[in-house]
């Protein structure tokens with residue numbers, strides 16, 4: 001006999017150990033959407049006239065994010081959603097995810113902007129990382145992708161830039177910053193504030209566990225790509241992920257409590273902690289904390 005949903009007696013499709021609930025497909029979808037709406041209302045205040053740029057990689061997180069934002073705001077004519085995809089130039093990887101991303105935006109009828117490292121920086125990520133370098137490929141990719149996203153978002157007049165970070169990503173990042181004693185990064189992770197030149201970052205999925213993002217994509221039959229980026233990921237993040245997952249099994253709710261504690265205290269830390277002055281990069285004009293932005297530094301521009 002299948003286990004029943006605790007809300008309606010249909011067959012359950014998931015057991016949320018942290019809430020103690022067995023829930024059916026309908027109530028699962030409702031639960032995910034409630035969490036996302038709550039996050040948006042409390043942290044990101046979407047308003048009339050907003051242009052929301054959505055970072056769309058084609059993986060499950062960004063696909064669910066775009067689908068949900070379209071579901072929530074698609075009916076509003078005073079809000080525009082635009083998908084942005086960056087083609088980093090990773091042979092054998094990006095082609096597939098790009099195809100999935102295109103499929104989704106055309107199904108939903110959403111404007112889709114695709115830009116490449118090659119066009120922007122004259123080299124693909126493969127070419128950039130084949131050169132002599134001090135940092136891992138993910139550092140290059142992360143910095144350049146962020147910079148390019150912000151640039152495009154500014155170009156189209158977007159005032160929000162939404163990314164698909166889920167609860168697991170957030171808990172890992174918070175824990176990594178603690179382990180590294182990195183207060184600057186902790187503050188940068190805090191709820192967004194208005195900074196001239198930087199498009200406001202929003203992470204509407206931050207209260208949804210990774211497993212549930214994947215399940216949401218599956219039950220809604222969304223086209224998403226499951227291939228892993230061929231570049232090795234940050235080693236520390238993998239260790240922290242395993243550690244948190246082990247804790248979560250023994251102490252359900254750990255991921256939420258890591259985030260809750262952080263959300264409650266970060267504002268106070270930010271008030272007391274001196275923050276870097278912002279200026280404009282003298283090469284590309286992006287807003288940054290030095291005379292040269294991270295992207296220009298990595299590209300060896302001077």
Ligand SMILES: [Zn+2]
Nearest residue numbers: 005008024027
């Ligand atoms: Zn139900």
Ligand SMILES: [Zn+2]
Nearest residue numbers: 281284293296
């Ligand atoms: Zn620059």
